[in-house]
Amino acid sequence: INVSLGPGNPELITVKSLKTLQESTSIYCPGTADKNGNFKSRSLTILQALPVDTTRIHCFPVPMSKDRTEANRMYDQIALEIQEKINKGEIVSITAEGDSGFYSSGNYLFEKLSNAGIPITTSAGIPAFIAAGALAGLHIVKQEEKLIVLPGTVSSGELQGLIEKNYVIVIMKLSQCTDEIHRFIAKNPSLHVHYFENIGATGELYCQDKEEIMTKEFPYFSLMIIKK
Ligand code: SAH
Numbered sequence: 001i002n003v004s005l006g007p008g009n010p011e012l013i014t015v016k017s018l019k020t021l022q023e024s025t026s027i028y029c030p031g032t033a034d035k036n037g038n039f040k041s042r043s044l045t046i047l048q049a050l051p052v053d054t055t056r057i058h059c060f061p062v063p064m065s066k067d068r069t070e071a072n073r074m075y076d077q078i079a080l081e082i083q084e085k086i087n088k089g090e091i092v093s094i095t096a097e098g099d100s101g102f103y104s105s106g107n108y109l110f111e112k113l114s115n116a117g118i119p120i121t122t123s124a125g126i127p128a129f130i131a132a133g134a135l136a137g138l139h140i141v142k143q144e145e146k147l148i149v150l151p152g153t154v155s156s157g158e159l160q161g162l163i164e165k166n167y168v169i170v171i172m173k174l175s176q177c178t179d180e181i182h183r184f185i186a187k188n189p190s191l192h193v194h195y196f197e198n199i200g201a202t203g204e205l206y207c208q209d210k211e212e213i214m215t216k217e218f219p220y221f222s223l224m225i226i227k228k
Helices: 015-023 042-048 069-087 107-115 128-136 156-164 178-187 210-214
Strands: 002-004 026-033 057-061 092-096 146-150 167-171 192-197 205-207 222-227
Touching: 002 015, 015 092, 026 042, 026 069, 042 057, 042 092, 057 069, 069 092, 069 107, 128 192, 128 205, 128 222, 146 156, 156 167, 156 178, 178 210, 192 210
Parallel strands: 002 092, 026 057, 026 092, 146 167
Antiparallel strands: 167 222, 192 205, 192 222
16 A cells, blocks of 8 residues: 655644554555665654554665666565565555655555556655645635646756746755756746745745745755745
């Protein structure tokens, strides 16, 4: 079962996802290993704050390189482990932070399991940019406005084209495009820029001050909502 946990605040998990976790005999939780080899995982932090049996949690580090070879090797290994458990009659959940339908690398694992004939069900979650809109009290899109969600590969020129076409823009994975974003904001002083860090988690930040945003190094858990 593909279980979305919401963006950080444990209260933002759905009742359905929580029930699924409580009924699971194994809960697989992805994370990363930092420089010192310590396991770090937003999913695990959320899980630990929820009424679930922590002895059922299995953490696994996913290598964070652009080249996905190493990551896929880890997913292959986990897929085999999960297949064995399912063959023994276990109920296995795999967690994703936010909603698992948005930029979630775990989908590689589900594809593998599905190809092996294992039925997958998915429980929806609140994506980070929806929680961001609520935190800022934004009416994210109104009337005829259109929304576009972009990853960190976006360029300043692409953003310019979209804003001129009246798109409301959500940019995720900001740490990959800091310079492009700074360039774009500098060229468009009248824009409304809503910047967020660590929504619903330790270090939560909401900022609209462009001068401050312009000097920031964006961390991994940051996103932006930009409106004309
Ligand atoms: N599935 C997630 C997104 C995973 S991709 C979702 O639905 O939100 C990771 C990117 O999501 C980060 O680079 C950041 O842009 C955004 N993100 C996820 N959680 C966040 C949080 N709590 N605060 C700020 N940004 C977050």
